Amino acid sequence: MVGKRFGLLLCCLWGLSSGLRGQPSEALERLLEAVELRHAVIGISVKTVADGRIVIDRSGDKSLQPASVCKLLSSALALKEKGADFHYTTSVWRTGTIADGKLNGDIVIESNGDPCFDSRYFPEYKFTDRLVDAIRQLNIRQIRGKIRIENDKQVVLPGSWLWEDISNYYGAAYFPFNYKDNTYYLRFRTGLPGEKTVLLNVDPEQPGVRFVNEVKAAEGNTDDAWIFGGPYSKEMHILGTLPQKREVFQIKGAMHRPDLCFLEEIGKKLNKIGIVVGGVEIAGGGKKEKIETFVSPALKDIVRETNKKSINLFAEALGQLVDEINYPERCRVLLDEIGVGASGVVLKDACGLSAANAVPAEVFTNLLLWAHKMLGWNFVASLPLAGTDAGLNPYVAANPALKNKLRAKTGSFAGVRCLSGYLTTERGEILAFTILVNHFDGSPSLLQKKIGEFLCSFL
Template sequence: MMKSGWLFLCMLISVTSALGQTRTGERNLWGRDEVKHAAIGVCVKNVETGQVVYEHNPGMALRPASVVKLFSSALALKREGDSLTYTTEVFYTGEIDEGKLSGNIVIQAGGDPTLDSKYFPKTCFMDSLVSKVVNLGIKRIHGNIIIETEGEPARIPGSWPWEDVANYYGALYHSFNYRDNTYTINLKSGKPGTQTKIVSVEPSVPGVKLRNEVMASAKNANDAWIYGGPETATLLIQGTIPANRSSFAVKGAMHHPDACFRAELEKRLKGKGITLDKQKIEDGERHALFTLVSPFLKDIVYYTNKNSINLFAEALGELISPTDYARTVKAELSGMGIDSCGITLKDASGLSPANAVPAEVFTDLLIWAKGHLSDVFVASLPQGNVDWGLRIYSDHPILRGNILAKTGSMSGVRALAGYLKTQRGETLAFTILVNNYVGDPVKVQEIIRDLLKEFADK
């Protein structure tokens, strides 16, 4: 009895000493100029036991930025499994006679976010469609190209900042998506202080004019931004790009991917000698042309987290709930035994600055995922010493290769949540949310890295 009591006392002293060292390190870290006035939430738990290793305001709801993608990716896998696919079906109507199609080409969109995505170069939807039309011997289409969902209103989360919605990372999710719903403006710059010129726009954006006010700068950085909403007839481009560039890419959000796709398809068909009359013809009997099947859901989740693709995250959110994403997420978490009372969600990607989540919620989700999801989820998280986004967070020998985590960043926010393997071989689930810091964001990342070093070294 005395022996076991002595052993318990020794363990208690050891734990208390370790916590005391962490508390001392914490005070030193959180006292640094960049974060001493910031709102900070931290929750670190042992994955195997669920015991708290360290916490600091774990229940404070803070902006998580892209860390919120952990919800959409984990819950989409939970509800749909690894192998879900989207299908996009293409038909032609009417009859083909001596190279003339008296009918329409009809595309039935299935919500696939990966059509001709740069992340999935093998899904060549445009090439496949053009090839199928050519192989049918069609030289003239006495009809039109119809995308069934064309004209659906764009749904923008009300809290997305105006300066984000027209830039590539603000690409909206639609029933029909194309080329990551992104287009590229190629600018030519001269001497610093002179105005740039638009060289080309790829693909073209029908019905939209671009007003270019971008200037050349001596700074070697892209500081050009696009302004305007989905229904804007003129988009404004302002800011600066590096001087003396023959072509410099600025990427924008393709607000109407169906119109962009149709315009490019018409151009491609014309290049193959196929005439499109654009006549209104009633939709008669349909003949299957081909069906494109998307990559597996596990592959979409992989790029959602690895490359922090907002478009993919919003697509995953649609799988979870097309009508009330926030309520459904909270209900799912509650069903998993995770306290969801402090959560405010406005989107599935983390672009909204109105999102707020306690650190403990993410940590508990990570523990749940480790025990209930396949390795696909963990493999989707960026890895230290491998993925660019973790280069600062993992810049220490005991962190490199031992950290898997989703990053999050926006103005005044640096966030990180994932798994950390300690020197003792234990796996920790952790979340660190820093809001309203001042100064250099790299310094904030270094502070987070130094805190992780303390946990890894225990």
């Protein structure tokens, strides 16, 4: 009798355990039945962080468009290659001699690719103001030469970025010299629907660029204005519509010459405090003396902002830290070296803006397993946290159980929704997961809600 009862108890426990294990599988089937996924391609990889055990794999080996989830690669590998406490350093020199308040030479900025100069993400890092103050402390009233930026790096826009992206704010590329997140603001006044808007100002000014405003006012509250032009264009066309009856409505564009913009702005700031820049060509150069060294925020802080705010400019900078010449190839080599594997990985940039990127879900999941062990909190804490960081709201709004249990990087294009990160269950088990959805139809927010429901099944 005791044996029968014990056997029955074992059967009950097995049934309960099997039922719990079956919940994610059942939730997966419900997700795959979603009408939004009828014509979609989806790759899912879920593994335990403790031992790498596969929990769910659904086409995890298929190469799919990951969008901004690509930032996990560049941020993790930059931390690996440079270390969490790496800093960019930028030296500023003066050439020539100073006599009677006149610098008979130049101010030379030796740029080292720092992406954080006067960044809105690091408001305490005021490069321009500190440089102006350093020049003033030399008791200079006139710079006979020029303010020059020197850098021997050759950085160009990824060739696969779309024409409609490269002049808008999210297409702000990484350059040898970067300023104010390589972003400027266009401010408009709008009237009645159908009326042409008035372009009030451009801040900061973009030297050598003429803006052609063809934007009209429209009903509703949607910003549907786009900036078109290339990195070498002298003319930018602004098309589309903006909400009606606004005294000021602001949109953002991508600087293609942040160096010229900076030189224009610092010249004005120096002139305002009585320091004149002559711009004279001075032969020889004479004595050279360092006047200031600027040290960027730590790499771990740049990585944090990159992943939490999904900043393309910073991600491209991280890719350059991994390899200045060929980041995609170096990335593949490193993935193989650390045991993640690079099979199926096709990369055209470091931030995920290129529609030509393709990565299997299991590559991101394996990267997360490696990063959790080898990079620790400096990487894990850089991922948006559900309930704290707004980027995860579409997944969490209808699934509050995910709050403080989900840390993940999002990625999105039209027809693309991706999510990759860590999920902590009620039992304290940590899962690494990746969900890549391509070519879905219908409501993005409804799909994200259903993905959130699927993740809740693991809790």
